[in-house]
Amino acid sequence: MKFYFTEPKIKTYPIFNPDGTKGKNWYVWFRVDGGNPHRYSDGINDTDNYERRLENAIVLREALKRKLESGWNPDYKETHEIKQEKLRINQALDFALEKLEKRVSKKTYSGYSGTCRFINAAVKKLKYGNLYINKMERVHIKLIFDEIKQQRNWSNAAYNKNLNYFKAVLTELLEYDIISSNPAHGIKSLKQQDTNANEPLTDNEQKKVIEYLSIHYPTFLIYCKMLYHTGIRPVELLRLKCSDIDLQNELIYLDAKITKTDKNRIVPIVEDLKIDLLKFDLSNRDYFLFGTHRKQGGKLDYKKTFCPNPYSMKRDTPTKKWKQYIKDDLKIDKSLYSLKHKGANDKLKNGVSLEAVKDIFGHSDTKITEIYAKIVKVMRFNEAKGNAGRFE
Numbered sequence: 389m390k391f392y393f394t395e396p397k398i399k400t401y402p403i404f405n406p407d408g409t410k411g412k413n414w415y416v417w418f419r420v421d422g423g424n425p426h427r428y429s430d431g432i433n434d435t436d437n438y439e440r441r442l443e444n445a446i447v448l449r450e451a452l453k454r455k456l457e458s459g460w461n462p463d464y465k466e467t468h469e470i471k472q473e474k475l476r477i478n479q480a481l482d483f484a485l486e487k488l489e490k491r492v493s494k495k496t497y498s499g500y501s502g503t504c505r506f507i508n509a510a511v512k513k514l515k516y517g518n519l520y521i522n523k524m525e526r527v528h529i530k531l532i533f534d535e536i537k538q539q540r541n542w543s544n545a546a547y548n549k550n551l552n553y554f555k556a557v558l559t560e561l562l563e564y565d566i567i568s569s570n571p572a573h574g575i576k577s578l579k580q581q582d583t584n585a586n587e588p589l590t591d592n593e594q595k596k597v598i599e600y601l602s603i604h605y606p607t608f609l610i611y612c613k614m615l616y617h618t619g620i621r622p623v624e625l626l627r628l629k630c631s632d633i634d635l636q637n638e639l640i641y642l643d644a645k646i647t648k649t650d651k652n653r654i655v656p657i658v659e660d661l662k663i664d665l666l667k668f669d670l671s672n673r674d675y676f677l678f679g680t681h682r683k684q685g686g687k688l689d690y691k692k693t694f695c696p697n698p699y700s701m702k703r704d705t706p707t708k709k710w711k712q713y714i715k716d717d718l719k720i721d722k723s724l725y726s727l728k729h730k731g732a733n734d735k736l737k738n739g740v741s742l743e744a745v746k747d748i749f750g751h752s753d754t755k756i757t758e759i760y761a762k763i764v765k766v767m768r769f770n771e772a773k774g775n776a777g778r779f780e
């Protein structure tokens with residue numbers, strides 16, 4: 389059934405907080421076939437932090453856009469013979485996952501299914517196995533998540549992430565009329581402490597990292613430089629093959645299959661990075677650019693890892709190596725991802741436009757790039773101060 393829809397957009401509406409101050413709630417808005425607007429705010433307003441709200445809103449906007457493009461019409465309810473009273477919690481979650489698997493990315497589905505696996509284990513322990521999904525209330529969800537948090541030693545950030553995943557799964561059940569309302573709606577996220585883990589490295593810290601890795605792990609240094617210069621996500625770097633590198637035209641080609649956005653990307657190779665990549669033997673085009681010589685088991689020769697090899701590295705290996713060499717040895721309490729923030733900052737300071745950095749990093753919106761490039765706000769303040777005029 390053909391239909392048209394408007395581009396989903398992020399909007400806000402004013403509210404009054406309990407203390408009488410003014411605030412805003414965020415939602416994603418679109419129309420289908422020119423009808424009444426559809427508004428969704430799942431999980432966006434669970435935090436008061438502006439950057440986290442923006443991230444939540446952009447994620448929801450992109451998810452809704454993908455659903456609409458795949459043929460989902462919120463005005464059309466599929467007919468089915470599933471009766472609410474016959475679906476217990478585990479059955480309902482299995483049903484939702486089956487539907488979601490056909491539509492969302494592998495990474496997103498992996499997150500949803502992991503959360504549901506934790507929930508099913510907690511449901512069994514709390515003896516909620518016979519509870520029907522349409523009888524589930526907020527108190528059940530809070531007790532389930534409290535149980536998982538204790539058992540798995542979740543941080544508040546992990547708790548919030550999995551709660552948002554669960555809300556998305558329940559939204560799917562809502563779309564199929566398995567439940568009449570989302571029982572997780574209104575459950576607030578736990579407070580998260582802002583850390584400096586993703587703060588960009590200082591110039592001095594960056595110098596220490598380069599000097600240390602050049603001695604102890606030179607191939608891993610090239611991986612880190614690639615993250616800094618290109619903004620390609622750590623796991624995407626591990627999926628790159630030698631065939632994706634075009635040194636002659638100084639370009640990197642990212643296939644949609646390996647990107648988070650499921651879109652092809654082209655990223656330029658700067659001279660500093662090209663010098664390092666020329667040290668690699670790229671002749672076997674099927675080798676992983678940052679691979680390993682062993683498929684599994686046995687002691688690894690670190691000199692033969694993070695360079696062209698037949699086998700891919702595990703996705704958590706870069707993080708573990710960063711912890712070992714940078715956090716533990718150098719005592720620099722910054723994450724591997726801080727290299728991406730530093731790269732964005734340095735590009736902007738050197739005159740690269742925000743739009744260009746957005747395209748290089750593969751972001752769908754410059755607002756996401758602004759989150760990575762912490763210098764943007766400072767640059768705007770400085771610009772405002774320089775052009776403030778005079779009162780005379």
